[in-house]
Amino acid sequence: xxxxxSRILYCNCxxxxxxxxxxxxxxxxxxxxxxVAFDAVPDLCELAARRDPALERLAAGxxxxxxxxxxxxxxxxxxxxxxAPLPEDGVTIHNMRTEAPETTLATVLGSETEPTQxxxxx
Amino acid sequence: MTLAAPSLRVVLDQRQGxxxxxxxxxxxxxxxxxxxxxxxxxxEEGELAPLDASQLLVLREGTAAxxxxxxxxxxxxxxxxxxxxxxxxxxxxxxxxxxxxxxxxPGDWKPWFPVIDYxxxxxxxxxxxxxxxxxxxxxxxKTIDVAQPEKCKTNCPACSRVCPEVAILFxxxxxxxxxxxxxxxxxxxxxxxxxxxSSLLGGDIYSMLxxxxxxANTRFSxxxxxxxxxxxxxxxxxxxxxxxxxxxxxxxxxPSAEQILEKxxxxxxxxxxxx
Ligand code: SF4
Ligand code: SF4
Numbered sequence: 001x002x003x004x005x006s007r008i009l010y011c012n013c014x015x016x017x018x019x020x021x022x023x024x025x026x027x028x029x030x031x032x033x034x035x036v037a038f039d040a041v042p043d044l045c046e047l048a049a050r051r052d053p054a055l056e057r058l059a060a061g062x063x064x065x066x067x068x069x070x071x072x073x074x075x076x077x078x079x080x081x082x083x084a085p086l087p088e089d090g091v092t093i094h095n096m097r098t099e100a101p102e103t104t105l106a107t108v109l110g111s112e113t114e115p116t117q118x119x120x121x122x
Numbered sequence: 123m124t125l126a127a128p129s130l131r132v133v134l135d136q137r138q139g140x141x142x143x144x145x146x147x148x149x150x151x152x153x154x155x156x157x158x159x160x161x162x163x164x165x166e167e168g169e170l171a172p173l174d175a176s177q178l179l180v181l182r183e184g185t186a187a188x189x190x191x192x193x194x195x196x197x198x199x200x201x202x203x204x205x206x207x208x209x210x211x212x213x214x215x216x217x218x219x220x221x222x223x224x225x226x227x228p229g230d231w232k233p234w235f236p237v238i239d240y241x242x243x244x245x246x247x248x249x250x251x252x253x254x255x256x257x258x259x260x261x262x263x264k265t266i267d268v269a270q271p272e273k274c275k276t277n278c279p280a281c282s283r284v285c286p287e288v289a290i291l292f293x294x295x296x297x298x299x300x301x302x303x304x305x306x307x308x309x310x311x312x313x314x315x316x317x318x319x320s321s322l323l324g325g326d327i328y329s330m331l332x333x334x335x336x337x338a339n340t341r342f343s344x345x346x347x348x349x350x351x352x353x354x355x356x357x358x359x360x361x362x363x364x365x366x367x368x369x370x371x372x373x374x375x376x377p378s379a380e381q382i383l384e385k386x387x388x389x390x391x392x393x394x395x396x397x
Binding site for chain 2: 034
């Protein structure tokens with residue numbers, strides 16, 4: 001696994017149904033079963049609206065960050081809106097609205113993680 | 123002990139004592155996330171977000187007898203430990219709520235609000251003029267800002283439809299590019315064609331209604347009646363609703379003509395001479 005040295009952040013999109021329930025369940029289950037460390041938030045949108053200081057902690061750190069949520073452009077500007085912009089480099093955003101859970105899990109947990117810019121990854 | 127509501131961080135601790143069995147871990151995670159809690163799972167591999175001032179509630183697969191209270195290494199962050207071996211997910215949620223002193227149910231407010239893509243935004247202020255509910259404002263640099271996201275009307279994406287640069291996102295919207303999907307050339311073209319609608323609306327929705335009403339009056343002056351005027355207004359609103367995807371209840375909450383005019387005069391040139 002490629003996770004040592006990188007961090008994983010999972011967004012549960014709790015307050016809307018924009019991510020398919022089965023997709024969220026499969027990804028969360030896969031992360032839990034893997035035994036790797038990860039941070040999970042109920043809903044990044046809600047945290048951003050409240051400008052919750054937790055977003056600063058979640059965006060901080062020198063390790064590469066793998067965010068599992070939705071469209072990269074949305075996630076990136078949500079962090080910005082909360083006053084906790086994501087670093088320019090080292091952040092990969094996985095889109096549960098378009099990606100199959102197996103693909104997301106394989107990339108996040110697998111050995112072939114390709115760092116991509118938040119704007120271009122989906 | 124009662125933990126402060128906004129910054130609690132629940133940790134499912136795998137490092138000390140027996141590990142959580144995988145299915146149980148998933149069930150605890152799902153229950154806590156659905157209830158609005160931030161959860162961190164440590165493990166043999168990988169790392170977590172760094173510590174901050176958030177209070178920690180560390181749950182372990184031990185027994186209540188093993189509960190202890192301790193200070194973090196910095197000695198500033200209160201950490202509460204709880205053993206939850208005999209508790210199912212709902213009981214664990216009850217324990218977390220009790221420690222936090224909260225009975226709040228999640229989901230009272232669907233987090234629906236505009237998010238600006240500043241790589242695209244030209245600070246033209248159309249959104250500010252258009253939104254009648256005070257969501258937008260300008261910051262001290264006279265840059266457009268989503269100042270009061272909670273005032274946004276749930277499921278109304280209308281301001282994103284009037285932005286000529288396709289710079290306004292609603293992450294929970296159904297379609298791209300408003301949901302954050304990449305913006306294509308044809309999206310920009312389509313939005314540019316809508317600027318006439320937006321300036322009309324941004325100026326004064328009522329003036330458009332009045333104009334249409336006046337035209338109808340001229341055409342049908344002889345048969346003018348209340349019912350016809352009402353029909354015309356309704357037709358006009360339906361057209362707007364369809365063009366901009368505005369929910370009916372939002373239209374019903376539109377402020378008065380006086381309020382709109384007052385707002386338009388306040389914000390006519392927020393960033394003098396620049397765009
Ligand atoms: S960031 Fe995306 S996945 Fe997360 S809550 Fe917002 S819309 Fe849902
Ligand atoms: S309408 Fe669009 S481009 Fe103009 S200020 Fe608002 S977000 Fe920026």
